[in-house]
Amino acid sequence: MSILSMTNICKSFGDKVILSNLSLSVNEGETFVILGPSGCGKSVTLRILTGLMQADSGTLSIDGKNMAELSKSQKSVVFRSMGMLFQNAALFDSMSVYENVAYGLRQIGTFKENEIRDTVLKNLSMVGLTSIENLMPSELSGGMKKRVGLARAIATRPRFIFYDEPTTGLDPIRATEIDLLIRKLQNELGATAIVITHDLKSALHVADRVGLHYGGQIQTVANTNDFFKSSDPAIRQFLDGNPIGPITA
Amino acid sequence: MTLLGLESFIWGLRSGIKIPNLGRCLLSVGVQSLPIVSFTALFTGMVLVVQVGNQFMNLGAENIIGGVVGLSLTREMSPLIVAFVLSARIGSSMAAEIGTMKVTEQIDAMQILGANPVRELVLPRILACMIFTPLLVIYSNAVGIFGGYIVAVYQIGVNPELFFQSLTQMVAPHDFWSGLIKSSGFGFLVAIIGCHKGLQTQGGAKGVGTATTESVVLMITSILVSNYFFSLAFFAWMKWNGYF
Ligand SMILES: Nc1ncnc2c1ncn2[C@@H]1O[C@H](COP(=O)(O)OP(=O)(O)O)[C@@H](O)[C@H]1O
């Protein structure tokens, strides 16, 4: 049953068309990977899904509810059930690791300080980090930043988690660690997840289903195994890294 | 930008304001601006007397030098000095800090985590600037008058008692208050422009640089233009109340 769906979404910046009639449907509890070349509009798609950006036209429905028909406060309830790991983690650099992870909990406003403390430490240990809560983001390596960003995203136990290029900029070993972490969190938390990436190995590690994003749409969707064995020319071009084919810049 | 002001105001009314955020902003606006305000005010007071002192002595107007210094400082110079210092020192860093948060997606992260950036970032900065500018202006008045006094008495040879006599006779409470009130308005302008330019930032480090520069230019021009109209209004008010 589809819990998140986009239908005929269009988005342009000036006369530059980024998304044209993009449609996407994600099932409850699955991890859906959107693969696509850099600059094709993957981040824009996520921004529209999370309410950070408005589509020019098209329908976004979450939990079977058309977002355009909800009131502002109903919308904010839906958007509050989302967590996101940003491409460069987007940690608040004026706050300690602890305060970063506590941030979403504090916004909810009903937790006592000792509950916040327990939750922060528990989530940090879920992403494999201990005794770093007093460090500042500038003192962390790229991989650690992503982990802290992940701990911050999951601290409020969102029903939807979005990952924007979780492995980009990491060495292959750290990248695999993050993939395994995503997989582990998916198993433990059971959230519905969308991962956008251009990292094939990462897709193979974490995806239940994969869609290929190019030409302003998510063109082909398949189960992970079928995707990597597909003979679809666009998929083959992307998997083989061939500059010539249906995917153009 | 008007919208941003309105939104901050509404948030302020609706939900109160986070004290730690405000505290941090107050500290950075107030305490860290003291040295540069001292320096600028001192030399402005001194140069005022260098300019008018000798002329007034020659005209036999020694007895109004203190008053002229006091009036120029309280009504115009101090509010402008503080506003310019604030633009350069605080306003630009607001634009840069919020702009950096924007291009590194920290503002987006705030929103996803359920926070309202206007309430978290803009409102405390506006309040801090509006509260602290008048205090800095009071301080700048004192330092500027001290500077003027030093030059008047020790360099030009004005009688110290005459200096203070004319100061207290010529500077009325409303002169002092008008400076404080408009400086609070300047504080508002600095904060709202800094935050607005910050939130509008696009395109990486270069964008942050552009936003910072643009914000300071806009602050200084809008301070000068609004100062003109404020002074017009002040004189209309004085006339209305029969001061001259
Ligand atoms: N706020 C914006 N204003 C103008 N252009 C934008 C904006 N956000 C993204 N773009 C453009 O949209 C295109 C897709 O961007 P993005 O979704 O970030 O790509 P990616 O697939 O690599 O994540 C890029 O060409 C980018 O320049």
Ligand SMILES: [Mg+2]
């Ligand atoms: Mg991207």
